[in-house]
Amino acid sequence: MTSISEQFGREDWSRFSSRQKWQRFAIFAVCALAIAWSITSIEVVWAWVWDAPSQMGDLFERMYPPDATNLATILRVLWETVNIATFATAFAVLMSLPVAYLAAQNTTPNRATLWLGRLILVTSRSVNTIIWALLFVAIFGPGVVAGIIAIMFRSIGFIGKLLGEAIEEIDKRPVEALEATGASRFKVIAYAIVPQVMPTFWAVAILRWDINLRESTVLGLVGAGGIGIILQGAIDTFNWPEAATVLLSILVLVIIGEVVSAFLRRRIL
């Protein structure tokens, strides 16, 4: 009878080979180094760090009980926030359709348009909504216009990318079949491609609306409309109870938004 070591070349067993162990160690070391570097070189006053829990506690104490005297104004501005998000999402959805079509390899007319479509999407996605808002407040002045356009610009990239991927992943067989019947390119797209991406289209639109609801709550902090302005005002005047009311109403808004999107998603898909 041969021994284990003769049969398998080793007496023990371990989950990872020697090489894998080195790889895992290397990865672990890199992560540890990165973390160590960050902790040591970051500009943090450590005294404040240890003080943080009591500071947080103090803050929450000041917020309680929430002050609802200005609730009417808060709700009115909250409604304005919802409108900003809804309008912006609707416009963005419409505008992302042609861009997605250009950015999908199987529907784009040529390489130049493919590149253009992808460039538009990447630019739109990589610049955060707030940064867009800073730009548009500089251009159009403070107010809801800057906010709507900012959200629109950011959303086009989000929707367009997912839509473009959906277009690229369709079942190509109906496309082949309809081309074989002598239908023009446009009709082939309308009958073979559009029905296939419809579910994704609605899902992405609803998802982005939900995200935009959140985004629009902070636009006011840079002057682009919505409830951010009231929040900023309350915080600047150290009116913590009112700030608490605003925060609570934002929480309720977002939760309602999630419920509505879940409902729509279930009904449509």
Add this chain to the structure above:
Amino acid sequence: MLKITDLVKRYGSGDPVLKNLDLTIEGESVVSIIGSSGAGKSTLLRCINRLVEPTSGSIELNGTELTKLRGRNLRAARRKIGMVFQGFNLVDRLTVMENVQSGRLGYISTWAAIMRRYPKEDIRRAYELMERVGIAHYANTRADQLSGGERQRVGVVRALMQDPEILLADEPTASLDPKTSEQIMGLLRDLAGELKLPVLINIHNVTEAKEYTDRIVGMRYGRIIFDDKPGSLDQEAMDRIYSGSPHADRSEDLRQAS
């Protein structure tokens, strides 16, 4: 009449998939093409409606040379060629009626297509054909709710709605169970007779080919090596069609050429 002359299809610089093929289909007959996988049956069919681009050769349908057509002319020619696919190739999320009417997309305006305002004659014809093949009650049902055999019937009606001059069927029964398979083959044969339509069917089930078609064309690695009535397809012919390998054939070609 379909007349294929000297058809060659080569991918890249490798061995041609179709080697100088000649084939003529006249009048109303049901012709089946048999052969092992890789014989080039599907490529041949797809060259006819240019889903695959022929490398060289001529394909003539009722006087029109198909290989040189582009753009609008190609689409006009494709209207006259109906195709039934192995995977049915329906738009799953659309209703049967829309799928069937999509065969007429080459004939109706873009607005009518998008708004689903189909011409009255088209709707009437659709109901007639659907009634004939037994799926009229599914008109408003989504295509993905039908069984395989029913879906293929939708595919057949879609092809016939084009009012084609020839019907191509690429392994129409490969995804179906034996009983449904026979139903579809019978349907194709009967419709060919009723509508006076030439039909060209790729098939791998030789028994069905013998039973449902008038003429069998046997392909082997890009060439036609059998073209006769089903009765003449004996065991020896079958062996010739289905045996061997591309490599062996290629070395045989090289040997003969030298």
Add this chain to the structure above:
Amino acid sequence: MSEARDTWQKPPFIASPAIRWAVYLGALGYFLWVGATMPIDWGRVADGFGRAGRIFGGAFPPSFERSGLLIDGFLESLKIAILATTGGVLLSIPIAFTAARNVAPLPIYYLGRFIIIVARSFHPVIVAIIFVKAVGFGPFAGVLTLVVYSIGFVAKMLAERIEEIDFGQVEAMRAAGAPFFSTMFYAIFPQIMPRQIGLTIYQLDSNLRASAVVGIVGAGGIGATLANAFGRYDYDFALAITIVIVGVILISEGISGMIRKRIG
């Protein structure tokens, strides 16, 4: 024979005509009414196009003169992202377990879900403002903000993954008499690890993007540099900063995508 039918209509998506028309009219009414009553200063908007011209004129070419500031800002954002991802992911693991229906008892489950909902509902900028007020300006507030941000996403995804695990493996361990933690490490962790690693990498990328922004409200990082540039009308510097931000995001997204594909 059946009568010749020559008309056909596609069955509408919403079957009941009452509801269908209510939805159409409601949507139309909403957009028209809200659109008309929105507080927009159209004069200012028209002016905007002229302003845009001047701004873009001033922004080109982008100015990298103060690149020292730029690099400092970016490095700080990077550190914030690294620390926040570490803290956030570590905290997310236990929170995810409390928020998984199949592992946590019901009251704990509700608590876990509540934590995640609150973490997700507030935009990181809002959370940043609060932390800045609590612990002062600077990157520490940024780290805390993004820890909350990370928990909101990672814990949620992880909880969903935990709910989807093959419970048979847990059963087998229990049947063999394994204690609680051993069961966790042998039966549950191996199933969630791949998803966990993917999420961590994704969140690192996400945090890098977000850390560029929380600086705008004083939580450290390159966002502060950017907000300053805008405030001082230094549009060419602002463009330089934006280009760097976009570039970093793209690189990070590319690397993150590559790594996740290799392990996925």
